Amino acid sequence: MEEDKEWRLLQGNEACAEGALLGGCNFFAGYPITPSSEIAEYLSRELPRRGGVFIQMEDEIASMGAVIGASLAGAKAMTATSGPGFSLKQENLGFASFCEVPCVVVNVMRGGPSTGQPTLTSQADVLQARWGPHGDHPIIALAPSSVEETLFLTIESFNLAEKYREPVILLLDEVIAHMREKTYIPKPEEIHLVERKKPTCPPDDYLPFEMTEDYIPPLAAYGEGYRFHVTGLTHDQRGFPTNRPDEAEQLLTRLKMKMEFHKKDMWKYEGLFLEPVPDILVVTYGSTARVAKRAVRIARDEGISVGLLRVITVWPFPDEVVKQLASEVKGIIVPEQNQGQIICEVERYVRRDIPVVGVHRFDGSMMEPSQIYNTIKEMKQKWQ
Amino acid sequence: MAVVHKYLRLKKKFPHVWCAGCTNGIILHATIRAIDKLKIPKDDVLMVSGIGCSSRAPVYFDFNTLHTTHGRAIPFATGAKLVKPHLKVIVITGDGDALAIGGNHFIHACVRNIDLTVIVFNNFNYGMTGGQRSPTTPPGKRTTTSPFGSIDPPVNVCSLAMGAGATFVARTTAYHFRPMESIIARAIQHKGFSVVEVRCNCPIIYGRLNRLGDGAKMLLDLKEQSMTVEAWKKLPPEKQKKAEQEKIIIGVLKEDTKTPEYTEQYRALCEQLQAL
Structure with a gap:
């Protein structure tokens, strides 16, 4: 049974590129930038072999423009970048959103602002993903927390883009983009691909x-x-x-x-120890969720009633899910690799007087379980 | 029915936004006649533009049309062309759109030699935003952001295109309607990156600020100032330099049919890899 299944040791960026190919991507335009370049490199090898288009454009703005032009000509198009490049893409990203052009934009998040820490990890572009382009606009953003999930969520990004006629942003943490993990490669028959709705009228x-x-x-x-x-x-x-x-x-x-x-x-999200509803809820996403899970397990071993909600679809934010949980728990902890971004969103859906505490790390290193565990413990102690 | 009517979204999109005396309509008309002459089906034409007065043109055409962001028409067009190489992709842009904010894309498209036809409506100012200085505003000319006369050296559209490797480069003016028609037709037929600079007029703002007269006067001035490239070539070298500065040299300035075209090269690479 196991023998005909294919597993590969892949880097997050490679898994993203492989997911794109499995998701039907036949056009990629990009510009070199750390820590996302491996995606372009992988697709520059694979796309021409499959008759798809790979083009390295003169800059990030041009890459985003080419992706939109390609999509309007009927392609499943993608680009990949990181913070500074993501900033440059915002105007055309707003165009894609307003004109409802399906496409996938990968942003491998590195330390910012500005040039920041190109080789180190961060989650500081989460609000930029929501409000980067000017004006009110719809946007979809997904945040994987493992290499294998990156592959599947890249396929899902193409499906969502096609289904809803909107750009989808895949928010990869640098640490996931550059980590290597065992990854299951699905067979084409296991994958459901969505095609955009076409007109049938004259x-x-x-x-x-x-x-x-x-x-x-x-x-x-x-x-x-x-x-x-x-x-x-x-x-x-x-x-x-x-x-x-x-x-x-x-x-x-x-x-x-x-x-x-x-x-x-x-909406995609994962709940851990949420039934029965715990006293303390940890809301998190991406790589930080893996750290948070460890902290939650240690705390639970010590008898603390704590559960975890991992948000996978960051935008549109699963407001009703958080609202429901927030109406029952006694306190919420939001760990993230920034100075506090998704915590603002969580606070919007808390209608009672309960503590909402952020746990932050923004020095380019991964958060450690102890940081979250200590916050859980402090919250618990305040009630005793 | 005139030829032009077959290609316009007459019922949907008129009247247009351009001012009285504006020459954009003349260029639009010449473009239509070129496409008609070449008998290209309307479904096979994709017209892409950026932002500005000229970039408003595609909405009036009954083609596949795309009005993009400021300066970015060429990248959008590049993406579409690579996906559907059979499309005749025509980029409509202005001096500010193509050479200032979109300058990098313009240069790299020239280098790439991708089969796009770029028509640059060069009216020496940013008309849409009220007549500010553009990259082609001549020295000493007044605009709303060069009230004392421009001190910035202007960009020469055709020299830039030729220097960057565009394989078809031509210049014409809004006055020269018939030559413009055949030049645009040749540019569309050319396999590779083609640039047509059309010197045109903005009498309402640029003309008024520089006391250049009304639309008709400015159009006649284009005629007076022009010299064909054939006549220019016959001049002795010392007079050629002077003429280059004082005259608008019109005609096909460069035509290179030997340099390989980008989408064809890309497809050849794909076929080579797929045969392995």
Whole structure:
């Protein structure tokens, strides 16, 4: 049974590239940047062999632009970068979000701000992933916590992008991108691939930004007979620029509703020791979740009632899940490798007077279980 | 029905946004006639633009159209071309869009020799935002951000394109409608990166700030200032230099059909690897 299963020792970045190929990626445009370059290197070898396109562009902005152009021509397109490059991509990322162009943007998070610590780990771009581009806009972001999960979430990123016609950001912690772990490689028949909804109407009737019942308009590809217009200007259902307040409001409302309506389908999270509901809840994500699990297990061995929620879909944030747990626990701890970003989101959904405490590390090193364990212990002691 | 009507989104998108006396419509018309002459099906044309007055053009065309972010039309076009090489991809851009904010993309697309046709509407200022100095504003000319006359040396679109390796480079003006039509047709047919600079007018802002007269006067001035590249070549070398500075040299300045085109090279690489 085990013999026909394929396991490989992969680095996180390699798993991401392999996941992209399994997820149907046939276009990659990128620019070298530590710590994400291995993704581009891997795809520069593999994509031409499979008839896909790999291109190294002149900069990060161009890479993001090429990805959008490729996607509108019908490709499943991806780019990969890290902090400074992610900052440069923001304007075009906003275009992709506003024009509902499916694509995957990998951001391997390194120490910041600015050039920061290119080779060290961080989770400090989580809010940038949400609000990097200007203006209200929808965004989906996933945060894996292992190499194997990186592979599966990269496939999932392509599926979400295609299904919801939105860019998906894969937030990899540097430590996961550069770690090597045993990774299961699924067979093609084990993978479910999603294709974007295409128009079936005659070209003259096609509305590329139609107010559909599920808020997701079908997307034709350039060159298939639907001669449509795409613009970053506020547009009507036909895709043409508009300054009409009703049309502007309808578009922005539909984009918001798209996320609200489908967020439960996008949510992925993992609960540990949440039944019965514990006194203390640890909310965390990415590599920090692995550290937090260890701390939670040690605390539980000492009889402390503590459980853990690992958020996998960071955006849209699983608000209702946190709201429900927050209504029952006595305190919440949010460990993250930054000075406090997701904790702001958690605080939004706590409606009672309970402590919400952050655990932070932002020096480029991994957090240690003792840091989280001590915080759990301190919280417990305050109640005794 | 005139040829132009077949290619416009007449029922959907008119009237247009351009000012009275603006020459963008002339370039748009010449582009349509070139495409019609080449008998390229509308479904096979992808028109991509950046931001600015000229970049508003694609919305009026009944093609596949993409109005991107400021300066980034070439990267978007590059992505689409690589995925669908059969598309005729035409980039509509302006002097500010192509040479300032998009300068790096312009240079690298020239180097790459990817089969795109870039039409640069060069009107010497940022018209859309109210007439600020652009990379092609001539020395001494007034704009809303060079109120005392520009001291910045201007960029020469065609010299830059030729220097960076574009394989088809041509210059024309909004006055020269028929030559423009055939130059754009040749540029589209060219297998490789082609650049057509069209010297055009912004009488409402740039013209007014520099007292250049109305639209008609400025159009006639383009005629007066122009000299064909053929006539220029016949001049003795010392007069050529002077003419280069004082005249608009129009015509096809460079045509290289030997340098391999990028998408073809990429496909050849794929086939080579897949045959292994």
